[in-house]
Amino acid sequence: MATVKAYAAQSETTPLAPFSISRRAPFPHDVVINILYCGVCHSDIHQVRNEWGDSIFPMVPGHEIVGKVAEVGAAVKKFKKGDMAAVGCLVDSCRTCANCSDGLEQFCETHSVPTYNGYEMDRKTPTYGGYSKMIVVDEAFTLKVSDKLDLAGTAPLLCAGITTYSPLRHWKVGKGDKVAVAGLGGLGHMGVKFAAAFGAEVTVLSTSASKEHDARRLGAHHFVVTSNQQQMKSVKRHFNFILNTVSAPHDYDQLLGLLKTNGTMVVVGVPPDALPVSAFSLIAGRRSLAGSLIGGIKETQEMLDYCAQHGITSDVEVIRIQDIETAYDRMIRGDVRYRFVIDLNSL
Numbered sequence: 001m002a003t004v005k006a007y008a009a010q011s012e013t014t015p016l017a018p019f020s021i022s023r024r025a026p027f028p029h030d031v032v033i034n035i036l037y038c039g040v041c042h043s044d045i046h047q048v049r050n051e052w053g054d055s056i057f058p059m060v061p062g063h064e065i066v067g068k069v070a071e072v073g074a075a076v077k078k079f080k081k082g083d084m085a086a087v088g089c090l091v092d093s094c095r096t097c098a099n100c101s102d103g104l105e106q107f108c109e110t111h112s113v114p115t116y117n118g119y120e121m122d123r124k125t126p127t128y129g130g131y132s133k134m135i136v137v138d139e140a141f142t143l144k145v146s147d148k149l150d151l152a153g154t155a156p157l158l159c160a161g162i163t164t165y166s167p168l169r170h171w172k173v174g175k176g177d178k179v180a181v182a183g184l185g186g187l188g189h190m191g192v193k194f195a196a197a198f199g200a201e202v203t204v205l206s207t208s209a210s211k212e213h214d215a216r217r218l219g220a221h222h223f224v225v226t227s228n229q230q231q232m233k234s235v236k237r238h239f240n241f242i243l244n245t246v247s248a249p250h251d252y253d254q255l256l257g258l259l260k261t262n263g264t265m266v267v268v269g270v271p272p273d274a275l276p277v278s279a280f281s282l283i284a285g286r287r288s289l290a291g292s293l294i295g296g297i298k299e300t301q302e303m304l305d306y307c308a309q310h311g312i313t314s315d316v317e318v319i320r321i322q323d324i325e326t327a328y329d330r331m332i333r334g335d336v337r338y339r340f341v342i343d344l345n346s347l
């Protein structure tokens with residue numbers, strides 16, 4: 001067991017503050033990672049503030065982790081001391097059910113173990129995330145990181161990256177598709193980069209007119225401000241595919257109205273309340289409304305390798321852990337360009 005410095009919330013109403021956690025001594029298949037950077041996902045805010053109603057306290061958030069291997073268990077094959085390594089949203093699962101066998105550990109039929117705000121396979125040891133100096137994870141859930149990529153910009157790939165890559169791949173988005181990305185935050189800006197890299201014609205749907213220049217720099221071909229009636233009218237029944245990354249309640253029917261016949265809107269953003277959707281928005285044009293949750297381990301590695309090959313990383317603003325509450329406030333205001341990443345040297 002090792003005692004490790006971390007930042008934790010003690011309850012849904014207390015700010016994050018310094019905290020000590022214990023990490024297990026490595027089992028034969030474990031990798032011990034000294035965390036260098038951890039991205040700040042909007043899910044961290046939802047969970048720290050118990051907006052989804054399932055929070056476990058004390059909570060050490062963080063599931064966009066990159067670091068350096070400090071030690072490996074005797075049976076570890078993929079890593080050695082000194083390698084770069086990454087951990088995303090999952091640290092374990094049953095590994096034998098149909099979904100785990102298909103590389104869809106996020107949908108494990110028995111029990112998948114989230115990196116934080118969950119319990120290990122023993123169902124009683126709480127998991128603590130990347131707002132900490134060190135983590136111990138089985139090599140089967142530890143990802144390889146290319147040394148070609150900027151490390152701070154790589155951290156957000158572990159959630160924002162895979163959560164947008166996976167549905168774009170599943171729905172086979174590519175050349176000839178007109179794709180919209182709703183919400184230009186952490187997930188949204190990765191969605192734009194991937195959709196553009198896959199050859200689609202990309203439009204950003206945003207509440208923030210000030211993000212237009214960035215959207216185009218990130219690879220978008222068009223930019224629509226959702227409060228501008230005229231601009232919205234110009235993209236009615238226009239898209240094959242909408243990737244909806246919005247983190248707060250908004251008008252889903254308005255966005256569904258932008259889909260062509262047979263178009264699909266995939267929801268990845270998780271506002272706390274149930275989605276208000278009119279059946280008319282779906283039956284008109286035989287539209288589909290779907291969802292997607294992160295991605296499995298194999299696909300996460302595939303995404304990281306794709307990023308290394310194509311030089312794709314996240315646009316980040318590196319912060320000290322002491323500034324985490326300010327970062328949360330700014331994210332809630334939509335003021336993020338486009339992912340905050342904690343430098344764990346500050347802890």
Ligand code: NAP
Nearest residue numbers: 042183184185186187206207208247248269270293294334
């Ligand atoms: P983020 O960086 O805060 O970005 C969210 C963006 O949504 C904002 O930048 C803003 O973009 C837009 N937005 C915010 N409030 C809005 C409102 N009231 N109306 C319309 N648009 C609004 O958040 P994120 O980290 O990308 O996460 C986005 C959502 O995805 C969160 O709910 C998170 O929990 C969820 N998530 C889901 C998965 C999954 O597996 N499905 C994984 C990770 C995260 P504009 O300024 O462009 O409007």
Ligand code: ZN
Nearest residue numbers: 041043159160
């Ligand atoms: Zn996340």
Ligand code: ZN
Nearest residue numbers: 094097100108
């Ligand atoms: Zn399983």
